[in-house]
Amino acid sequence: MASPIGFWFDFSSPYGYVAAERIGDLATRHGRDVRWRPILLGPVFKAVGTAPLTMLPIKGEYSKRDFARTARRLAIDFRLPEKFPVGTQVAARAFYLIDDADPARAADFARRTYRAYFAQGRDIADPSVVLAIASEAGVDSASLAEPLKGDAVKERVRLEVEAAMAAGVFGSPFFIVDGEPFWGNDRLPDLEEWLRTGGW
């Protein structure tokens, strides 16, 4: 099989959620796997010198409108959570703990976490919510609870964020396919055309 599509995202990113709902089918159409990589936008934005979209004057209001409009066009269930954005460290840590044992299950956990936050309004910053979602994804959440609090997984997430930035990732969602970077849910048609044609 050809190399997987690298997919970086923050669990608090609305466009990341929308892209997460689409990337699986897209990859399948082109015989690719997806390598799911949650990151934390906080340190990334700090390095790039940007800020969360919704916190910017004028642009923030437009962004909220565009999140909802984009989701409606794609028939994706979406409601901007009351608490937004939220810290996604715990969700990212849980992801990597699951991923080390079973990447397919981790991808399922990621999709469920996104839906929990953006479709069901659950607080994914709350560790008990994250453990419940893991459980819904078929993970033995009792065995997850302890490592989730440990230093090892914190360091693991830090290194993943560092690796993402080293690869050129500066936002969410972000894709790299055969070395070619694509930033944003709105670049998925380009990414698909790239896969179809081999690039232009």
Added chain:
Amino acid sequence: MASPIGFWFDFSSPYGYVAAERIGDLATRHGRDVRWRPILLGPVFKAVGTAPLTMLPIKGEYSKRDFARTARRLAIDFRLPEKFPVGTQVAARAFYLIDDADPARAADFARRTYRAYFAQGRDIADPSVVLAIASEAGVDSASLAEPLKGDAVKERVRLEVEAAMAAGVFGSPFFIVDGEPFWGNDRLPDLEEWLRTGGW
């Protein structure tokens, strides 16, 4: 005829150039006119708290790659100018002087100015270049030279930028159709679907 598509752009904006090459045909397909409105991103970015894409670490390199990739996919002639970005006050002033007499000619001038900068590498910050482009668009550039230096047109551009921001414009290209805002060349498919369906 239905209300025109409002189209705001800065002459130094690569995605604005690409959109300028596309918006005319798109509007025609849906029986709309385009209201061309050059703005100056300097004061806009200051108000919103953002910076030119290419000046940001990591994001800047990606942006340059994406400008060229986007143009290639659309078969639009593009080369990032050596001097980039440039001040576009003079070009914007010339536009409004032409626009007051003949909006269609002003739109032609705008397209020619964009091509001069992004396809031909001409320095559109230079008033003599702007006057030459006006001449190529059929404008009596001798009669343009004096008003171009005057305070009246400076104030006019300032007011247009203010009006744009008051309408919610925070970037380039920016479109408003029937009250609905769309930011970015990558939202043109959404804008077209909005025109086709009346919104969703």
